């Protein structure tokens with residue numbers, strides 16, 4: 142699934158299934174919560190190596206992406222455009238040898 146489609150899916154899903162609209166700042170808090178869960182999964186990955194941990198990391202990264210899409214939708218940010226902009230910035234840095 143392309144980034145634009147993923148972001149649209151999150152938007153549509155919110156419109157269809159979310160009866161409550163949390164305040165905007167809470168979506169950012171949720172994103173940080175998901176990042177914390179992802180960090181915990183990575184920490185665990187460096188402890189015991191089990192399949193369950195691998196699944197958790199994948200799941201947590203998915204949660205982070207969905208949460209980021211939600212924040213982007215709230216502020217009308219096109220994540221695909223944002224990604225391409227940042228990609229260009231990095232490529233220019235590489236050209237300059239930075």
Ligand SMILES: [Mg+2]
Nearest residue numbers: 175178201204
């Ligand atoms: Mg999570």
